[in-house]
Amino acid sequence: MDHPDCHGGIADLAGLLQRVLCMFRMPGELDEAFAPVMPSVTNARLRLLLDAVHAHFAEHH
Numbered sequence: 097m098d099h100p101d102c103h104g105g106i107a108d109l110a111g112l113l114q115r116v117l118c119m120f121r122m123p124g125e126l127d128e129a130f131a132p133v134m135p136s137v138t139n140a141r142l143r144l145l146l147d148a149v150h151a152h153f154a155e156h157h
Contacts, residue, residue, distance in 0.1 A: 099157075102153070102156075102157060103157075106149060106152075107153075109145075109149065110146060110149045110150070110153075113142050113145060113149070114146065116142060117139070117142055117143065117146070120139070123138075123140070124139075126138070126139045127139055
């Protein structure tokens with residue numbers, strides 16, 4: 097199966113997620129920083145999304 101967005105958009109997303117997680121080393125820091133403007137953005141959700149991207153690349157590429 098061809099995944100045209102994987103090596104562009106999805107790979108870029110993984111990089112952005114990794115940068116955000118590195119900027120906020122402690123889960124509570126990220127959650128607290130985003131709570132006022134984007135409460136759905138949490139450390140746990142970003143890690144889950146990044147894990148899904150990594151799993152996809154490991155399985156399909």
